[in-house]
Amino acid sequence: MTPSRDISRLIEIMAALRTPVTGCPWDLEQDFATIAPYTIEEAYEVADAITRGDFEDLRDELGDLLLQVVYHARMAEEQKAFAFGDVVEAVTTKMIRRHPHVFADKDGNIQPAGVKSAWERIKAEEKAERAARRPPEDTAHTSLLASVKAGLPPLARAMELQRKASTVGFDWNDPRAVLAKIREEADEIEAALDRNDRQEIAEETGDLMFALVNLARHVGADPETALRGTNAKFERRFAYIERTLAANGRSLQDATLQEMDALWNEAKSANTAVVPAKPGTHTA
Numbered sequence: 001m002t003p004s005r006d007i008s009r010l011i012e013i014m015a016a017l018r019t020p021v022t023g024c025p026w027d028l029e030q031d032f033a034t035i036a037p038y039t040i041e042e043a044y045e046v047a048d049a050i051t052r053g054d055f056e057d058l059r060d061e062l063g064d065l066l067l068q069v070v071y072h073a074r075m076a077e078e079q080k081a082f083a084f085g086d087v088v089e090a091v092t093t094k095m096i097r098r099h100p101h102v103f104a105d106k107d108g109n110i111q112p113a114g115v116k117s118a119w120e121r122i123k124a125e126e127k128a129e130r131a132a133r134r135p136p137e138d139t140a141h142t143s144l145l146a147s148v149k150a151g152l153p154p155l156a157r158a159m160e161l162q163r164k165a166s167t168v169g170f171d172w173n174d175p176r177a178v179l180a181k182i183r184e185e186a187d188e189i190e191a192a193l194d195r196n197d198r199q200e201i202a203e204e205t206g207d208l209m210f211a212l213v214n215l216a217r218h219v220g221a222d223p224e225t226a227l228r229g230t231n232a233k234f235e236r237r238f239a240y241i242e243r244t245l246a247a248n249g250r251s252l253q254d255a256t257l258q259e260m261d262a263l264w265n266e267a268k269s270a271n272t273a274v275v276p277a278k279p280g281t282h283t284a
Contacts, residue, residue, distance in 0.1 A: 001013055001016070007084075010066070010067070010070055011070055011073075011074070011084055014067075014070045014071060014074045015074060018074055018075070018078065030071075030075075031075065032072060032075060035068065035071055035072065035075075038068060039065075039068040039072070040153065042061065042064045042065040042067075042068050043065060045061045045064065045065075046058065046061045046062060046065055048061075048228075049061045051228070069084075069087065070084060073086075073087050094126070097122055097126075098122050098123070100122075127147075144164055144165070144167075144168065145161055145164055145165070147164070148160045148161050148164055153224070155209075155213055155223045155224050155227070156223075156224060158209075158210050158213040158214075158223075159213055159216075159217055159222075159223060162213065162214055162217055163217065172214070172218065174218075175215060175218040175219050178211060178214050178215045178218050179215060181211045181214070182208065182211045182212060182215060185204060185207045185208040185211050186208060188204045188207070189201060189204040189205060189208060192204050236267070237264055237267040237268065238264075240263065240264075240266070240267035240270070241255075241260055241263040241264060241267065244263050244266070245263070
């Protein structure tokens with residue numbers, strides 16, 4: 001196999017990796033469920049490269065994401081469900097259909113003011129068509145929340161569920177009310193800790209995270225972006241601890257928690273930023 005700009009070569013490489021006996025043992029063991037986490041991870045790495053403005057890295061990460069599409073399509077082809085070409089045909093059909101103002105003939109063009117209404121109408125038609133293809137038992141429930149995609153990352157899906165519920169007035173009117181809910185959820189975690197109930201602790205922790213997303217929504221902050229920023233802040237401050245210890249001929253393993261706490265606070269004071277490694281030990 002040699003490198004190529006042709007997508008067919010990538011499809012051939014994946015087919016070779018998935019060929020029994022001669023293929024890669026690891027690739028042959030995978031299925032949709034085991035590959036899905038990698039697909040999500042690659043999408044996040046694309047977003048990270050964009051945030052950093054690193055176009056060389058973005059090129060590589062887009063390739064990794066494309067590989068995920070090819071991987072899933074190959075597994076589907078092995079099950080005689082669909083192939084990569086069907087994926088391409090489906091998305092090109094969708095894009096042409098959703099942009100009649102671009103791809104229609106001159107008599108079918110619409111004015112820019114009508115683009116959004118046409119987009120919403122076409123999406124509604126597609127949704128109805130998908131629903132018609134499902135078994136009756138799958139379409140009987142018409143919850144308001146049914147349109148929120150199940151495949152969204154948990155933080156993004158929590159945001160969308162809350163937004164959808166808010167359209168019918170199921171919402172708080174004041175961010176401080178959400179803050180009170182956060183305190184309530186924290187108290188419930190403490191009670192679960194007292195009972196040493198691991199399942200309840202996990203459930204209450206999820207409730208707390210859901211409430212935090214709600215607060216982010218009410219104050220106009222995107223939870224994914226906010227957490228990404230906090231992660232970067234944590235890395236910078238922790239790196240300060242490592243560098244300072246190394247400058248004194250010491251390692252993390254040599255330092256006590258109290259020493260690391262002191263260096264953390266130095267990093268914070270110097271505005272080198274990070275959120276606490278341990279809740280309750282530091283402040284952001």
